[in-house]
Amino acid sequence: MTDLVDGLAGRLVVSCQAYPGEPMRDPRTMSQVAQACVAGGAAAIRVQGLEDIRATVAVIDVPVIGLWKDGDEGVYITPTLRHALACAEAGAHIVAIDATSRPRPDGSTFAGIVRGLKERYPDVLVMADCGSVDDCVRAESDGADIIGTTLGGYTQDRNKTVGPDFEFAQEAIQACTRPVVVEGRVHTLEHAAAVMRLGAHAVCVGTAITHPSTITGWFAAAVRGS
Template sequence: MDERILDTIRGGLIVSCQALENEPLHSSYIMQRMAVAAMYGGAVGIRANSVSDILEIRKEVKLPVIGIIKRVYDDSDVYITPSMKEVDELMTVRPEIIALDATKRMRPGKRSLEDFFAEVRAKYPEQIFMADCSTLEEGLNAAKIGFDILGTTLSGYTSYSKGSELPNMELIQQLVESGEKPVIAEGGIWTPEQLKHILGTGVLAAVVGTAITRPMEITKRFVNAIE
């Protein structure tokens, strides 16, 4: 693992620039401009979805990229980089970090995380992989099977973690205190004050997405406050 990549993002803000097909800003060019704005604003990294978005972002942005591919399969609830197909696609553009769902849910083809990631690690031994987890148990398991970074990305998004208060400070603190792997906090960070507090817990870095790059959701938040 290239520790220089971790040093580049250490203590900083990573901005998630994503828009799905059903969202108003779905466009690789628009995501590139979002990423450029984040870079000018002082972000240390970008989280991006799809090969096309990453290619477009890299034309203008030289920050480390956490790459994912969101894809739905009929036989699994896992949708963040769910199979080797998505990993292979991402490796054509070699993002500095690849994130994938590291929950206990079965993957497409009824494969376990352990079986799947053993194959991934054997195929790409030098790549940095981030585990998107929803519980402490999943984070500890991800560290055990060889992930390089632990993320709190999926807290609240699995059936058994629904209702978790976000940002999930307890999970963030538990993963940091475990000392197993560097931790990237992600999920539900809405204010600069929350970000500052989280970065003080000892995490490697933190990801903010919706609060910066999803104006439809930001607008809803304001509208809901006045209704």
């Protein structure tokens, strides 16, 4: 487990996800995108959905961070132990779980999910998707192996920033002893370099690498405004 986390130090993690209804919402497509990202230097891949996890694990040789989004509001990133176990069964090396204090659909807790997952899959790591420094500290105490700033700006605890929430990232890094992966609106090379200078263990980039609709929109807007 230590080797896996150490292998991410100073490296790039890429999130390969497509939203419902999009043309790329297909496990084989996402696994191919993941392969391309690994060829470009990604040290790990983050994917959503059991079929995407299975398809990606089968074709790449770097760790897969798996999650299961169930719903679209509240706690929906791997919200229960059932979801976490399913991600591990699908082959995820790391399971990403919402670690906020918000109520879960089954009334469970983040600590209980971590405990239940570790009992069944002791070698599977947990990435805590956090929305505040309090989330980060609590998740570390509850047994998370990796702390992520994934939900910064997506809960009531912090305003959504344009670009990364550098303040949140810095405070999380200072407050935690576990590795912190900075994720969320890292849209440029400068953003990625800046969060690493803050002391992040790794940086996770999704939209700016793997979401062509958004990237095309950025360029289209720039062209129209030129």
